[in-house]
Amino acid sequence: MTITVQKIQTENKLPNTTSVVIIGGGIVGVSAALTLAERNIPVVLIEKGHIAGEQSSRNLGWIRKTSRHYEDVPLALAADKLWQDMPQRIGHDLGYKRCGIMFLAENAEQMSNHSQWLNSVKSLNLDSRLLTAEEVKDLVPGGQKKWVGGVYTPSDGKAEPAIAATEIAKAAIKKGAIIIQHCAVRKLNLSEGKVTGVITEHGEIKCNKALLTGGAWSRRFLNNHGISLPTLPLVCSVLRTKEMQGPTNISVGGPDFSFRKHQNGGYILTQRGALDAPITLDHLTIGWRYLKQLKTQRGFLRVSVGSDFIKDLKIKRHWKANEISPFEQVRTSNPNSNPALIKEAIDNTRKAWPIFDNAEIDETWAGIIDVTPDSNPVIDHIKKIPGLTIATGFSGHGFGTGPAAGHLAADLVSNHTPIINPSPYKFERW
Numbered sequence: 001m002t003i004t005v006q007k008i009q010t011e012n013k014l015p016n017t018t019s020v021v022i023i024g025g026g027i028v029g030v031s032a033a034l035t036l037a038e039r040n041i042p043v044v045l046i047e048k049g050h051i052a053g054e055q056s057s058r059n060l061g062w063i064r065k066t067s068r069h070y071e072d073v074p075l076a077l078a079a080d081k082l083w084q085d086m087p088q089r090i091g092h093d094l095g096y097k098r099c100g101i102m103f104l105a106e107n108a109e110q111m112s113n114h115s116q117w118l119n120s121v122k123s124l125n126l127d128s129r130l131l132t133a134e135e136v137k138d139l140v141p142g143g144q145k146k147w148v149g150g151v152y153t154p155s156d157g158k159a160e161p162a163i164a165a166t167e168i169a170k171a172a173i174k175k176g177a178i179i180i181q182h183c184a185v186r187k188l189n190l191s192e193g194k195v196t197g198v199i200t201e202h203g204e205i206k207c208n209k210a211l212l213t214g215g216a217w218s219r220r221f222l223n224n225h226g227i228s229l230p231t232l233p234l235v236c237s238v239l240r241t242k243e244m245q246g247p248t249n250i251s252v253g254g255p256d257f258s259f260r261k262h263q264n265g266g267y268i269l270t271q272r273g274a275l276d277a278p279i280t281l282d283h284l285t286i287g288w289r290y291l292k293q294l295k296t297q298r299g300f301l302r303v304s305v306g307s308d309f310i311k312d313l314k315i316k317r318h319w320k321a322n323e324i325s326p327f328e329q330v331r332t333s334n335p336n337s338n339p340a341l342i343k344e345a346i347d348n349t350r351k352a353w354p355i356f357d358n359a360e361i362d363e364t365w366a367g368i369i370d371v372t373p374d375s376n377p378v379i380d381h382i383k384k385i386p387g388l389t390i391a392t393g394f395s396g397h398g399f400g401t402g403p404a405a406g407h408l409a410a411d412l413v414s415n416h417t418p419i420i421n422p423s424p425y426k427f428e429r430w
């Protein structure tokens with residue numbers, strides 16, 4: 001979580017009853033709360049730590065269609081419109097800008113991947129286009145590396161994760177949602193298999209609909225109800241520079257670095273070609289589901305076996321409603337950033353654009369990403385538990401689609417016409 005993250009004051013008295021309880025206050029949960037509140041549907045959002053304490057404040061802030069799976073692009077297009085309209089809707093600017101996003105290629109294989117992606121989304125009429133090496137130079141001057149070219153989408157954008165989810169939460173409250181922080185939902189209360197309430201550490205709220213937007217915790221929550229959601233945790237390390245003169249306002253992704261301008265005038269950098277994979281029991285039990293992904297992303301993961309394995313084993317896998325749950329054991333996941341990856345991020349960026357030689361690091365952090373076997377989320381009703389809907393597993397690219405994903409989840413919960421066709425996000429696809 002970045003130190004620039006905004007915190008908000010919320011209620012602390014649980015209501016006895018409501019229509020919908022949302023479990024988890026990241027960008028997806030708060031966006032769903034906003035949509036439901038606007039429909040005058042009584043809604044309570046419960047967050048174990050604080051709003052946006054996990055992925056939703058720790059991400060890079062990229063809002064992109066570029067390189068998304070074909071079937072995930074309609075959600076991103078719906079989100080673009082929601083981001084654009086957000087200041088009017090909630091009365092606050094979230095730093096959203098259509099700054100453009102560019103991914104570079106340093107060899108023919110990478111260029112062919114960009115070209116294949118562009119072909120795969122041809123029917124969607126995006127403004128994405130391939131770039132030559134010359135065009136890269138013109139758009140982002142001062143580079144030192146030889147690029148074969150790249151792919152560029154001018155309508156892609158960015159927003160500020162340090163304020164986005166919290167401002168959406170504030171607007172949801174103004175429109176009638178109740179939000180409670182520092183309160184974990186331990187379990188669903190079920191009667192004849194259907195949702196009749198949620199049991200929190202401070203008591204029960206009766207409701208007949210629950211929406212789980214628990215990010216990396218959703219797997220553990222569902223597992224305790226006998227439902228297996230395949231998501232694995234990966235850790236991404238990030239740094240923010242102090243205010244500096246940079247090469248461009250476009251967000252740029254190279255093979256082993258990325259940078260985008262922060263609204264404070266600095267840049268957010270990461271080692272784009274590497275994520276930490278501290279092995280846990282889950283990696284051993286469901287890792288085989290990811291073999292296809294691993295084949296295409298060779299060298300992408302920095303696997304380690306160490307204290308995280310033991311730490312994870314100490315977090316409960318099964319618990320009863322009257323027992324302390326994992327969500328109270330870990331209020332906010334706060335993994336350490338990896339100094340080696342932080343160094344690689346800044347070194348690789350400097351090699352490509354030497355203007356970053358002047359960059360001074362203001363802060364570093366890390367966040368846990370919840371990755372599914374096909375890198376797409378689940379936004380669906382859970383048939384085995386009538387009354388339960390989930391929107392989770394955003395696989396490292398759910399900030400950009402967050403407002404639309406929350407909207408879609410709210411549509412499903414309230415039986416509204418869905419904002420886009422939800423079929424790519426079915427739980428049953430596994």
Ligand SMILES: Cc1cc2nc3c(=O)[nH]c(=O)nc-3n(C[C@H](O)[C@H](O)[C@H](O)COP(=O)(O)OP(=O)(O)OC[C@H]3O[C@@H](n4cnc5c(N)ncnc54)[C@H](O)[C@@H]3O)c2cc1C
Pocket residue numbers: 023024025026027028029046047048049050051052053054055056057058059060061062063064183184185186213214215216217218221236237238327331332366367368369391392393394395396397398399400401402
């Ligand atoms: C370092 C990093 C960089 C990223 N970069 C980008 C990017 O540039 N663009 C992009 O689109 N995406 C990016 N992502 C991914 C993006 O941040 C996530 O996909 C998105 O924020 C997921 O939102 P969420 O609401 O599903 O989950 P989260 O933000 O993780 O929120 C889930 C919340 O649920 C709470 N919770 C869980 N269980 C319970 C419970 N039982 N009771 C109460 N509360 C509970 C948690 O405390 C948490 O606050 C990045 C992620 C990381 C970590």
